[in-house]
Each structure stands twice: as C-alpha cells, then as structure tokens.
Amino acid sequence: MEERTFGARELYSLFRRRLLLIVAIVIAGTALALIAAVELPKTYTARSMIVVETDDPNPLDTTQAQPNQQPDKSRMDTEADLIASRVFASLVVDRLDLIQDPDFNTYLPPAVAGGTSDSSGGVLSQAVGLIVWIPQKLFSLVAGSGPQDATSLPPKDVQQDRAISAYLANLSVDRSGESAAMTISFFNDDAATAAKIANATARLFVEWSRDNKRQDIKDAVGFLRQQSTELASRIAAIEGQIAKYATEHGVSSDPRDDLLRASIQQANEQLSTARGEYTQAQARLAQVRLAAKNGDTGAGVDPLLTSDFLTSLRNDEATAMRDRAQLAGNYGRNHPLVQEADAKVAAVRAMISQEMLRTIAVLENDVRVDEGRVNQLVKSLEASNEELRQRSLAEAKLRELNNNLATEQKLYDLVSGKLGSLDPFSEAVEPGVRTVSTAEIPTSPSFPKLRLMLAGGLAASLVLALILVLTLESMExxxxxxxxxxxxxxxxxxxxxxxxxxxxxxxxxxxxxxxxxxxxxxxxxxxxxxxxxxxxxxxxxxxxxxxxxxxxxxxxxxxxxxxxxxxxxxxxxxxxxxxxxxxxxxxxxxxxxxxxxxxxxxxxxxxxxxxxxxxxxxxxxxxxxxxxxxxxxxxxxxxxxxxxxxxxxxxxxxxxxxxxxxxxxxxxxxxxxxxxxxxxxxxxxxxxxxxxxxxxxxxxxxxxxxxxxxxxxxxxxxxxxxxxxxxxxxxxxxxxxxxxxxxxxx
Incomplete structure (x- = not known):
C-alpha cells in the first residue's frame, strides 16, 4: 500500500471534512475551561519585597570592604535558599503558631463549615471535596477509627514538620535579573492569610538576619578574647625560653659579638704554616739520608751536611787517604805504616758516620716536632669547629624563638585591634537585609484566571482536536x-x-x-x-x-x-x-x-x-x-x-x-x-x-x-x-x- 503523505492541500481538505469535529472539541474544551475557572477553589498570592545590602565582611577579616559594592549572585542565591530553608521555616511556623492551623497541620481536623471557612466554593470544588471525603470516611469505618482527638495526634515534632512542609509548598522566592531585591510570594486560599504570612516572612527574615549577625559578632568577640589571652600567655612563655636558652648556651642574639670564628680562622692559618714546615722537614730528612747513603756532599745538598765539622772531617779523611796511598806505594800494603794509615782512615770515617747519624737524628727530631705541632693544631681546630657548630645550632634555635616571638606579637596586636573595633558595637548591628515593600491583601485571585484559562482551554482543545483528527486520518x-x-x-x-x-x-x-x-x-x-x-x-x-x-x-x-x-x-x-x-x-x-x-x-x-x-x-x-x-x-x-x-x-x-x-x-x-x-x-x-x-x-x-x-x-x-x-x-x-x-x- 502506498504511504500516505500530508501536504497543504491534504491538510486543508482534512480540516474541511473534520470541521464539525474540530469545532465540537474546541467548544467542549473551552466550556470545560470556563467551568473550571468558575468552580475551582480560588488561590490568592501576596507579595512582599526585601533588599539585600552590600556584602558584610567577615568579622575576623582584616581586609577593607569595598564601599557601595553590589551583592554578588552567590550571596543572593544564598539568601534565597535561607528564606526557603526548613530552619527559617520552623521559626515562621513557631512565631505564627501555624501548627494550630488545619490548613498547615493536616493532622488536625478540618475547620467547621460556617465558621471561618469559605462557603462560596463552587459546585466543582464541593464535588471534589465530597469525592475525597467518602473514601476517608469508608476507611475510618473499616479501620474502626473515628476523628482524631488530641490524644491520637502524632508527636509535636511530626506535626511541626507537616506544617513546615505545607508552608514551604506555598512559599516562593524570586529575583529579577541582577537586582538586589527579592520578592517573597505566598499562596493561600484566604487573601488576608496570604498577606499576613508574606509580611511576617519578610519581617522575621530581617530579624533572623540581625540575630544571626549579632550572634556571629558575639562569637567573634569571644573567640578574639580567648585568642588574645592565649597569645599573651604564649608571648610570655617564649620570652622566658629565649632568656633561659641564651644563658644556658652562652650565645648572643647578635652574631657580630662572637669571636669564635676569628680564632678558628687564625688556627687555620697556623695549621697551614705548620703543615708546610712539617713537609719541608720531611723533605730535608729524606735528602740527608740519601746523601748519607751515597756519600754526596756536593752543591745542592742540605746545609747540615756542609757544616764546618763535617768539612774538616772529610778533609782529614782525604789527607789520610793520600798518605796511605803514598805509603802503600813505597812500602806495600802489609807495611806497618800502611796499616797505621788504614787505621787512621777508618777512625776518620767512623767520626764522619757518627756525625751523619747525629745530623739525621736532629732532622728526625725536627720532623717529629713539626708533626706533633700539626696534630695539635688539627685537634684544636676540630674542637673549635665543633664548638662553632654547637653555637650555630644554638643561634638557629634562638633565632627561631625570636621569630616565634615576633609572630605572636604581631598576631596579638592584630587580635587586639580587631577586638577593639568589634567589642563596642557588638549589640548594635545592621541585619544586611531590609524590607522595602509590604504585601497588601490581594483583591483578585492569582488562580484560576478566567482569561488565561479560557485561552489555555481554547489552545489545548484545538491542539487536542488536531491530534485527534490527524490520528483518525492516519487510521482512515x-x-x-x-x-x-x-x-x-x-x-x-x-x-x-x-x-x-x-x-x-x-x-x-x-x-x-x-x-x-x-x-x-x-x-x-x-x-x-x-x-x-x-x-x-x-x-x-x-x-x-x-x-x-x-x-x-x-x-x-x-x-x-x-x-x-x-x-x-x-x-x-x-x-x-x-x-x-x-x-x-x-x-x-x-x-x-x-x-x-x-x-x-x-x-x-x-x-x-x-x-x-x-x-x-x-x-x-x-x-x-x-x-x-x-x-x-x-x-x-x-x-x-x-x-x-x-x-x-x-x-x-x-x-x-x-x-x-x-x-x-x-x-x-x-x-x-x-x-x-x-x-x-x-x-x-x-x-x-x-x-x-x-x-x-x-x-x-x-x-x-x-x-x-x-x-x-x-x-x-x-x-x-x-x-x-x-x-x-x-x-x-x-x-x-x-x-x-x-x-x-x-
């Protein structure tokens, strides 16, 4: 089967064929909207307005607030949420005693007709009430329970929660654009009650804001006083610690009065000199030993090896050696004179060897002396460095105590200044919000509105008729x-x-x-x-x-x-x-x-x-x-x-x-x-x-x-x-x- 399509001509033809059905549905829908507008219970809306002032600084904030600054969106949203919060709603319910109102506390029996109830309700509202009352009555008969009296009511907190929920259901908080004003709207079937609760909500929110700010300032003052006392105690304790520590470790808070670093510098210089002398003595000893071993007495040897006494002995040794050589040439090696010359040479050499050993001993003694001096200076320098390290640690600890003292003193001055600015005004504070418009008793209901409901019924019935016609046509x-x-x-x-x-x-x-x-x-x-x-x-x-x-x-x-x-x-x-x-x-x-x-x-x-x-x-x-x-x-x-x-x-x-x-x-x-x-x-x-x-x-x-x-x-x-x-x-x-x-x- 060919798929059906709808164009302008088909729709025009369809509307012509179904014109009577469309007109009937539109007339019926509009008539029902008219009946509903006339017969439905009336709801009245009362509106009061408050203005949120410039953002209030934190009582503990030291920065300067900008004057005439517009409240930001976050604060406006916060204020709106506070108005619609259950904490503030409980305050309104308690102040207005809404828990005793059957319209809010539905656990209470409804008000007796002919008293304060509205007897002008239409037939439709009476029919709806009858429809709701019949099942409740049947349930009470089956369950064997009659009307609730004071002894059968739920606990007080449960009734209060029910009244809070009913109050919040009829409350609305609106804000127009970037304005600092907020509109508090309350809906109720009684115009006077709606205006009363709307005005009470605005007034109580201003009082609640003032009380909260006053309490915040009191808490801040108490906190600052406690902090001031604690800071004063800590400052005194830190000053005592500084005096005691300086006395025990012998340190000054001023590094320029310390002479230890000067003595350490002098000791380092002496150690460098001693180590040079020690090295020089070791070199002379090695040179002398080598010369003594090789018999080198030429130029460049140590001055100790060219002393007058050794020079004389070496001259004597040379003379004895020449004499022996002559005697040996004249008489032979076994001649007594030759033997006597050999003995003389040996005696001279023994004296030279003895003098060399004495010279070496002198040099070795000098090396030992220099080594001892170096070791003594090293130990002295190590002791001084250790003392310097301990004094540095003590000075660091002392500086830390001084810094803590300065910090505590600055914080103490800040707390004292803030406490002085808050304490005299702890009882005189501005709430941050103020009422600029009170709600008047509405003279016309906000729902149902006759023209709006007629227009809505006409539009809805027309849409329904079009949907029905198109549905029927698609099934045709x-x-x-x-x-x-x-x-x-x-x-x-x-x-x-x-x-x-x-x-x-x-x-x-x-x-x-x-x-x-x-x-x-x-x-x-x-x-x-x-x-x-x-x-x-x-x-x-x-x-x-x-x-x-x-x-x-x-x-x-x-x-x-x-x-x-x-x-x-x-x-x-x-x-x-x-x-x-x-x-x-x-x-x-x-x-x-x-x-x-x-x-x-x-x-x-x-x-x-x-x-x-x-x-x-x-x-x-x-x-x-x-x-x-x-x-x-x-x-x-x-x-x-x-x-x-x-x-x-x-x-x-x-x-x-x-x-x-x-x-x-x-x-x-x-x-x-x-x-x-x-x-x-x-x-x-x-x-x-x-x-x-x-x-x-x-x-x-x-x-x-x-x-x-x-x-x-x-x-x-x-x-x-x-x-x-x-x-x-x-x-x-x-x-x-x-x-x-x-x-x-x-």
Whole structure:
C-alpha cells in the first residue's frame, strides 16, 4: 500500500471534512475551561519585597570592604535558599503558631463549615471535596477509627514538620535579573492569610538576619578574647625560653659579638704554616739520608751536611787517604805504616758516620716536632669547629624563638585591634537585609484566571482536536484519492461522478430529476464521460453489455447504472437497463416507474415477449427499463440457472447497449455469476465511504472469476476538492466550475 503523505492541500481538505469535529472539541474544551475557572477553589498570592545590602565582611577579616559594592549572585542565591530553608521555616511556623492551623497541620481536623471557612466554593470544588471525603470516611469505618482527638495526634515534632512542609509548598522566592531585591510570594486560599504570612516572612527574615549577625559578632568577640589571652600567655612563655636558652648556651642574639670564628680562622692559618714546615722537614730528612747513603756532599745538598765539622772531617779523611796511598806505594800494603794509615782512615770515617747519624737524628727530631705541632693544631681546630657548630645550632634555635616571638606579637596586636573595633558595637548591628515593600491583601485571585484559562482551554482543545483528527486520518482507510485507488487495484478510473448539487438548507434533487432537468450539469456530464469510457473499453463494437456493481450497498451503483443508461439513450443508442438486484429492487423506485403489463417471471416461463416486460422512459425513447417491482414473484435463485444467459442473450440481440444493475459483490455471489456473461464491469466506489480493502476485494474476486475488462467509478466526489496546488488555485477552480455551469443553475 502506498504511504500516505500530508501536504497543504491534504491538510486543508482534512480540516474541511473534520470541521464539525474540530469545532465540537474546541467548544467542549473551552466550556470545560470556563467551568473550571468558575468552580475551582480560588488561590490568592501576596507579595512582599526585601533588599539585600552590600556584602558584610567577615568579622575576623582584616581586609577593607569595598564601599557601595553590589551583592554578588552567590550571596543572593544564598539568601534565597535561607528564606526557603526548613530552619527559617520552623521559626515562621513557631512565631505564627501555624501548627494550630488545619490548613498547615493536616493532622488536625478540618475547620467547621460556617465558621471561618469559605462557603462560596463552587459546585466543582464541593464535588471534589465530597469525592475525597467518602473514601476517608469508608476507611475510618473499616479501620474502626473515628476523628482524631488530641490524644491520637502524632508527636509535636511530626506535626511541626507537616506544617513546615505545607508552608514551604506555598512559599516562593524570586529575583529579577541582577537586582538586589527579592520578592517573597505566598499562596493561600484566604487573601488576608496570604498577606499576613508574606509580611511576617519578610519581617522575621530581617530579624533572623540581625540575630544571626549579632550572634556571629558575639562569637567573634569571644573567640578574639580567648585568642588574645592565649597569645599573651604564649608571648610570655617564649620570652622566658629565649632568656633561659641564651644563658644556658652562652650565645648572643647578635652574631657580630662572637669571636669564635676569628680564632678558628687564625688556627687555620697556623695549621697551614705548620703543615708546610712539617713537609719541608720531611723533605730535608729524606735528602740527608740519601746523601748519607751515597756519600754526596756536593752543591745542592742540605746545609747540615756542609757544616764546618763535617768539612774538616772529610778533609782529614782525604789527607789520610793520600798518605796511605803514598805509603802503600813505597812500602806495600802489609807495611806497618800502611796499616797505621788504614787505621787512621777508618777512625776518620767512623767520626764522619757518627756525625751523619747525629745530623739525621736532629732532622728526625725536627720532623717529629713539626708533626706533633700539626696534630695539635688539627685537634684544636676540630674542637673549635665543633664548638662553632654547637653555637650555630644554638643561634638557629634562638633565632627561631625570636621569630616565634615576633609572630605572636604581631598576631596579638592584630587580635587586639580587631577586638577593639568589634567589642563596642557588638549589640548594635545592621541585619544586611531590609524590607522595602509590604504585601497588601490581594483583591483578585492569582488562580484560576478566567482569561488565561479560557485561552489555555481554547489552545489545548484545538491542539487536542488536531491530534485527534490527524490520528483518525492516519487510521482512515476510506478512499478519497482516486490516483492512490487506481494504483491499488490496477484498474482504470472511468469517471468521477460528483455529488448531487445542493443549496444551503435545501435538500438535493433526486438523481433522475437532476439528470432530466439539468443535462448540462457536472453531474450529468460525468455519466456521459462514463459512457464514452465504457465504449472505448468495448473496442467500439456495436453490442455492449455492462455490469454495474459495488462492494457494499449504499455506494451508488443503482444511480450509476441509471445515469449510464440515460447517457447511452441520450446518445442515440438503443439501451436497456436491467435491475438484477432482486433482493432490494431499488431501481423501480428510483426511476419512478409504474407496473409493467407482464413480469419477468412471465417472460422466463415463456408466457410473453421481451417487449412486454420492459418500460420505456418517456423523456428518453431510446431507453427501456426492466425493473421488477415488489409484485414480481421472480426469485434471485434464477440467476444461478441457465435462464439468466438466455435473458441476457435476448437483450443483447434487441439492444445496442445493455446496462445491468447487479447486487453488491461482497454481500452475495450473484454479481460474480453475472460477470461471465458481460463485456465490461464497472465497479462503483463511493467517496469517503468505500474502504481500500473492500475495493481491492471486489476487483480481485471479479478477476478471479474470469470477468472481462474492469474499470471503476469514483462516486459522490466533491469536484472542488480535486483541485491541485495551493488554496488560491482551488478557489479559482471552484469559481471556474460555477461559471461554466451557471446557465443550468436554478
């Protein structure tokens, strides 16, 4: 099935068809909105206004606040949240004693009618109250509980929570843009109560803000006093620690008075000198030992080895060696004089060796002395460094104590200054918010508003009507679009027959009278088009039998058969119109015929000729009609016999065109049996009546039965709705059609 789409033309056509339904829904919805606006309980809204002042600095904050600064959004939001908080709501409930009000404490029995209750409630509100009261009463009877008295009420805190919740449900806090003003709105069914609670809320919030700020300042003063006392105690303790520590460690808070670093510097210099002398002594000792070992006494040796005593001994050794050499040359080596010379040389050498050992001993002693001096200086320097390290630690600790002392003193001065600025004004504080507008007793309810509810009811009912119309249209399967139907059944559209013209508040003329009195009307012209289409489907043959049927009754098949036959007769063809729908026999009444001389049953029995059972229409001599009346005893069963074929053959021989008004296809099988004896089948579908499924079933059944060529007719069509395109073109087509057929208008 082709998907349905909605364009401007389809929507316009849809609204025209469903106009009555849309109007009815809109009227009903608007009426209900009117009744609700009149009968619903009235709600009054009272509004008071407060202004939030410049942000108040923290009592402990030392920074200077900016003068005339606008409150920021976060503070405004905070104030609004505080007004709507349950803590502040409990204050309002307690001050106004709302826990004793049944409107807020629903645990209490309702107020007695005729006292303070509003007796002007409408019928609707009374009905709603009755509906609510009946289940409560039944439940109390089943549960065996009566009205609650003071002993059966829940605890006080539970009742207070219920009153707080009811109060907050009717409270609203609003802010306009970046304004520092906030509007407090309260809703109640009593105007005086609404104004009273709105004003009380603003007043109590100002008092609550002042009390909270006063308490904050008192807490800050108490905190500062406590801190001042503690700081004074800590300062005294730190000063005592500084004095005691300086005495115990012998340090001064001034590093310039310390002479230890100067002594350490001098010790380092002495150590460097001693280490140089020690190294020099070690070098001389090594040089002397090497010279003593090698006997080197030349230049560059240590001055100790070139002393006068050693020089004399070495000269003596040289002299003794020369003397020995002479004696050995003169007397030989074993001569006593030579031996005496050897002894002298040995004695001199012994003395030289002894002097060398003494010199080495002197140098070794110098090395030991220098080494001891170096070690002594190293130990002394290490002791001084350790002392310096200990003094540095002591000085660091002392500086830390001094820093702590300075910090505590600065904090003490700050606390003392802040305490001095707060303490004198702890009782005189500004709340930070102030009331700028009090609520007046409202004179008109905020709900329901008559105009608003009427507009809302009208809009809602219109939307509901549109949704309902579109839903019904999406579920609609009746045929309205001839192109979609032609594609669905795959059969040509032979003609679109318009609905009978009708004047406003005047009934339409019968089809027969319209065809005879207005031959140039669109209704009559449609049947001429149908006749021409059937002739073309027959291929131009001289004899033509056409069966006209529909899926269901009341779809216009009899009118179509009558109009087709009259169009054929007016065209000059010898035409016969046969009514084979023997169960209804509506053609006889539609054509306003009298009784024929003989009946169809007489002809079937062979008692008369064909010309005796037909009647000629006076206005159309070429048209004969076989329309059995109620007196004709012919039964529909004869359509199942061979007599039907003989009857149709007789008519085919006598007439050029034979039109058969057959029973509905989906009701009985008569039309299926007749279809085998005709040349063309015309299926009638009524606009906005025949469904797509029914039309498809009719065509399929006729095709399955082996019927001839099939076409269909769209009956009762509004010609103005066939205009395509925009609404202007539809209007122009309507005017063109009216002007064309103006001559035939009565």
């Amino acid at each position: 399967v009746r045929i309205r679009d001839l192109r979609r139907a032609s594609k669905l059944i795959r059969a040509p559209l032979l003609a679109s027959i318009p609905r009978l013209p009708q004047k406003f508040l005047r009934p339409a003329l019968p089809p027969l009278e319209t065809l005879l009195s207005r031959p140039r009307s669109a209704f009559s012209d449609a049947f001429r088009s149908l006749y021409n289409a059937c002739t073309r489907m027959n291929g131009g043959r001289s004899k033509h039998v056409v069966l006209v049927s529909s899926g269901l009754p009341q779809e216009g098949k009899t009118t179509t058969a009558m109009g087709l036959a009259m169009a054929a007769g007016m065209d000059g063809a010898l035409t016969a119109l046969i009514d084979l729908d023997l169960r209804t026999r509506s053609l006889h009444t539609a054509m306003e015929l009298g009784s024929a001389s003989r009946t169809l049953g007489d002809y079937l029995q062979g008692d008369c000729a064909l010309a005796e059972i037909v009647q000629t229409l006076p206005d159309i001599p070429q048209l004969d009609v076989l329309a059995p009346s109620a007196d004709d005893q012919t039964l529909p069963e004869f359509l199942n016999s061979g007599q039907l074929t003989k009857l149709l053959e007789a008519f085919r021989l006598e007439y050029d065109v034979v039109i058969i008004d057959a029973p509905p296809v989906l009701v009985v099988e008569d039309a299926i049996r007749i279809a085998a004896s005709v040349d063309t089948i015309v299926v009638v579908a009524a606009f906005d009546s025949t469904t797509q499924e029914a039309l498809s079933q009719v065509v399929e059944r006729l095709r399955f039965a082996g019927g001839p060529s099939i076409g269909w007719v769209f009956n009762r069509v509004d010609p103005f709705q066939q205009a395509r395109g925009a609404l202007r073109r539809a209007y122009m087509r309507r005017q063109q059609i009216r002007r064309y057929f103006f001559a035939d208008s009565p």
